[in-house]
Amino acid sequence: MKSLKITAVVNPASANGATAKRWPEIASLIEQEGLSFDTLMTEAPEHATELTRGALQKGCDLVISIGGDGTHNEVMNGFFTPEGPVRPEAQLTFISMGTGSDLIKTLGIPKEPRAAVKHFITAPPREVDVGKLSFMSYRGGQETRYFINIAGLGLDGDTVARVNRTSKALGGFVSFLWGTVVSLALYRNREMAVFVDDKHVFEGAVVITAVANGRYFGGGMCIAPLAEMDDGLFDIVIMHGLSKAKLLMNLSRVYQGTHLDHPNCISLRGRKVVVQTETALLNLDGEQPGLGPVEAEILPLALRLKA
Secondary structure: OOOOOEEEEEOOOOHHHHHHHHHHHHHHHHHOOOOOOEEEEOOOOOHHHHHHHHHHHOOOOEEEEEEOHHHHHHHHHOOEEOOEEOOOOOEEEEEEOOOOOOHHHHHOOOOOHHHHHHHHHHOOEEEEEEEEEEEEEOOOOEEEEEEOOEEEEEHHHHHHHHHHOOOOOOOHHHHHHHHHHHHHHHOOOEEEEEEEOOEEEEEEEEEEEEEEOOOOEOOOEOOOOOOOOOOOOEEEEEEEOOOHHHHHHOHHHHHHOOOOOOOOEEEEEEOEEEEEOOOOEEEEOOEOOEEEEEEEEEEEEEEEEEO
């Protein structure tokens, strides 16, 4: 471990700016483990991807992503180019400082920084799947990005857009619960046609279509309770045809992960997912970069984690 070339990519603006204040403490925790590392601070959206890719091209062996789920997504995207992995043997780990912190729930990484540092020091390397997603970007035209946790279309896209416009000062659970309830009050089900492994599986009015590699999104909702990050398959969850009142009544079941047997929920697995829609907003690992239509494919065991 001490012989590895390590880079910490830090988003100081994450956690409503708290990461900037806590970074000296976190850096000290890593140094106390006898590790030396370079520090790169992000300055703008998508800067983490650029910084990570540059570090890997210079021979970095381990990247520590320090920020929220959006930061982790950007850092993970730095491990890839359209041609493939930048440095396949390099590893990634996470210290989660963001609002939702959903990714670490599936991975079993502690939220508290001291425990998170101890965790990645002792954790054996593991390989996980990555999703590759094509979508309609706000910059115009199609864009391709990678995701490690969940890509969702519908209510979750609206919620993420709303939460990311707020200060998030109330913390992850309350911020996302507030965002969900407000979004629900304004939301209208979106028409979607969903294809899994080239089979037409659903068409109609949809609340959420989640293409899941991990289990949690939205500040603790267990949308895909059966998902495994190394099985080579997406878990696809489609919640459809629910009125606002019925969705609100079942919201606690989504948090608990007991919603899959609801008659208005479809759950299946697959390697490729196409969702045809023109109005549904996209949630990509806690960010809102565009909207449908989307096409996702699984890349089995494409990323090495120290987690």
